[in-house]
Amino acid sequence: MDYKKTAAAIKADSFKMASLSRKTRDLALQAMIDTLSAHKDEIFAANEEDLKQAALDQLPMPIQNRLKFDDHKLSDCISGMKDLIAMEDPLFQELLKRKLDDDLTLIKTTCPIGVIGVIFESRPDALVQISSLCVKSGNCAILKGGSEAARTNRILFDLLYKAGTQAGLPKGFAALIEDRAGIDELLKCHESVDLIIPRGSNQFVQYIMANSKIPVMGHADGICHVYVDKDADLQKAVPIVIDSKTQYAAACNAAETLLVHRAAADDFLPALAEAAGSSIEFRGDTASQALMACTPAKDSDFETEYLDTILSVKIVDSLQDAVDHINHYGSHHTDCIITENPETAQRFMSDVDSAGVYQNCSTRFADGFRYGFGAEVGISTGKLHARGPVGLDGLVTYKYKLFGNGQIVSDYASGARSFKFEDIK
Amino acid sequence: MDYKKTAAAIKADSFKMASLSRKTRDLALQAMIDTLSAHKDEIFAANEEDLKQAALDQLPMPIQNRLKFDDHKLSDCISGMKDLIAMEDPLFQELLKRKLDDDLTLIKTTCPIGVIGVIFESRPDALVQISSLCVKSGNCAILKGGSEAARTNRILFDLLYKAGTQAGLPKGFAALIEDRAGIDELLKCHESVDLIIPRGSNQFVQYIMANSKIPVMGHADGICHVYVDKDADLQKAVPIVIDSKTQYAAACNAAETLLVHRAAADDFLPALAEAAGSSIEFRGDTASQALMACTPAKDSDFETEYLDTILSVKIVDSLQDAVDHINHYGSHHTDCIITENPETAQRFMSDVDSAGVYQNCSTRFADGFRYGFGAEVGISTGKLHARGPVGLDGLVTYKYKLFGNGQIVSDYASGARSFKFEDIK
Structure with missing residues (x-):
């Protein structure tokens, strides 16, 4: 051939x-x-x-x-x-x-x-x-x-x-x-x-x-994040994190990293660990190691697409820290904030430089069928x-397409003719 | 710095x-x-x-x-x-x-x-x-x-x-x-x-x-063409070709090659040569050399952006030959057909693989100001x-942006929930 x-x-x-x-x-x-x-x-x-x-x-x-x-x-x-x-x-x-x-x-x-x-x-x-x-x-x-x-x-x-x-x-x-x-x-x-x-x-x-x-x-990579904000409803956060990680761990829109606001971590991380049981292997930073059973996360964990039921965890001090982490380590695919505060959500959605910016739902929704496109040829980052x-x-x-009747540019440059610019609906 | x-x-x-x-x-x-x-x-x-x-x-x-x-x-x-x-x-x-x-x-x-x-x-x-x-x-x-x-x-x-x-x-x-x-x-x-x-x-x-x-x-190159069809109005064709070449010869949207249908060549090329006088240097293929004063065109002429008042000329046997030449030698910038036949124009516009496909007007119109965009950062080929x-x-x-309230994909995969897909106007 x-x-x-x-x-x-x-x-x-x-x-x-x-x-x-x-x-x-x-x-x-x-x-x-x-x-x-x-x-x-x-x-x-x-x-x-x-x-x-x-x-x-x-x-x-x-x-x-x-x-x-x-x-x-x-x-x-x-x-x-x-x-x-x-x-x-x-x-x-x-x-x-x-x-x-x-x-x-x-x-x-x-x-x-x-x-x-x-x-x-x-x-x-x-x-x-x-x-x-x-x-x-x-x-x-x-x-x-x-x-x-x-x-x-x-x-x-x-x-x-x-x-x-x-x-x-x-x-x-x-x-x-x-x-x-x-x-x-x-x-x-x-x-x-x-x-x-x-x-x-x-x-x-x-x-x-x-x-x-x-x-x-x-798309180069699917390093997606879920950020649990201080104003998160933890009842929503737990199943969203588990679904984002485990519903199909090998997919590009599965979450790889969980970011948690320091003010939410004490309540949230133990609850998540209990709900997840053995379905997720957590790799946490120093602060989160004190709150849940997990292996220590290396810096390289935060730039890894596991394609497996492993989730890196990091505690952050502010929305800005979460945004900075996502823009630095992420792959501009899909990232989610869990918060009940609409202004915080709006800022997250504006400042996170990704194709999909979500509030209070699983990253796994990033898919042509689920967006109602009928099908998809792929996901572009x-x-x-x-x-x-x-x-x-x-x-x-x-x-x-430009349909003319003999027009030349000289006439417009000389001022002999001028453009009308009328949009036709 | x-x-x-x-x-x-x-x-x-x-x-x-x-x-x-x-x-x-x-x-x-x-x-x-x-x-x-x-x-x-x-x-x-x-x-x-x-x-x-x-x-x-x-x-x-x-x-x-x-x-x-x-x-x-x-x-x-x-x-x-x-x-x-x-x-x-x-x-x-x-x-x-x-x-x-x-x-x-x-x-x-x-x-x-x-x-x-x-x-x-x-x-x-x-x-x-x-x-x-x-x-x-x-x-x-x-x-x-x-x-x-x-x-x-x-x-x-x-x-x-x-x-x-x-x-x-x-x-x-x-x-x-x-x-x-x-x-x-x-x-x-x-x-x-x-x-x-x-x-x-x-x-x-x-x-x-x-x-x-x-x-x-x-854009990589501006190799733009004017094709004078057998159904061209030669009164329009002459000034359009001259304007496309000479109104600003160093611009990317200036024409570099003139294609002429064999049935129009006998009348058109001598008329063009007379009207252009010394303002254009023509480089013609063998057939056009017989009809106008010009130097012989080499194959490389048809892939050259002259950025000068030089125009290569070729006589073609059909619309398809013109389209094939443009798609092969052109730079997908802007190409024009001179014809009074709307079906021929439509076919040219559909089959020429360029950002701008024109009928009966100068290629020099390809410009953000002239399209009414206010300004342009450049022209993309x-x-x-x-x-x-x-x-x-x-x-x-x-x-x-996806705004949710705790939704997870598991519920849709299992059939517990299904999508509604209603567009909101």
């Missing part, structure tokens, strides 16, 4: 994809739903093979769990696709329509980014979600899934590809890369690929960024373009 | 800047207008010194011209600042307000990017424009201007800085770097600086991108975040 040629052909098709009507794209999504439902037994059989191999290879249990694609996962996928069909078209939206002068009209209109390379981990449902988001947003997708899900990904891709092209999508609307070496080839295709979305470890994302000229949207869970909005850009 | 420390202090102030009211930011802009007006003689005197030195140093005339800061430039700056004051606040805009469940409300709200480093060329008016845009959008600005404008930049900065801080902006709202070495120091401050906007040569922008972990927004002329919109990002 000549990646540069393939990518160039996909790029050429991306312009066809960009001009398809909403109807064609939605019908393609419906055809994809239909084919997944019709062939679910074959999909599950392929997944069984992947699962058997994973067990033989003794892959870690979290990976084996993520690999599973069953009736429950399929119906989640289909429900997300139905949501996407129902959603407003992200394309052809006029963000601005301005009369610059008579017969000179500027229209800022949304359009797809073009060709998006997505590299994702073991979950086969990610392939379905990402493909669907790209179809709805008019982007071509080059997909690379985890090798442990190879059989499931292959049948899912084949079904979606056949349904999509039969429903009128161009041949290049999607492609599947099946070998690891293909990632490095993809990274060289900066003339054809507009964006790479890597999902995986921090190290992997850094590798992608260092080895490609293609813009990368992704960058501040440009898209931030937080990335749904359809993050997959479109815009262009400026 | 310890750049990392200075940048960290500015970063700390960026959170104060982010929470200022619109009123404070607008009053600061008004104070800046007042001080510029009150001290204009001193500004012009400093500029005279810069101009004298530039003449002694025999700097190229285009640079000497750009360096000039006179009554005309000042009144343009002030008019842009007044426009900014009148504009809607780009901050605190609710892009989405959604009830996820009872007492669980998601608000997607605009906020500043934070700390922006801007490196600009000889025009001192750029300092005023960029500072104003950053104040209106609540960003802190670290500015580095051209050394040939050092005296003008220094007095402009001192006046703006004093007026801004007296009007209530934090001390770190702006800083001026005065030595070339400061650029490399700035590039190392990825922990404090959120975005670099370089304005300068392609080579310079590439250097910045290769030497910093900080995201860069800018990237497709992510901001595209085309970048005004206030490109200087803000957003964050997701």
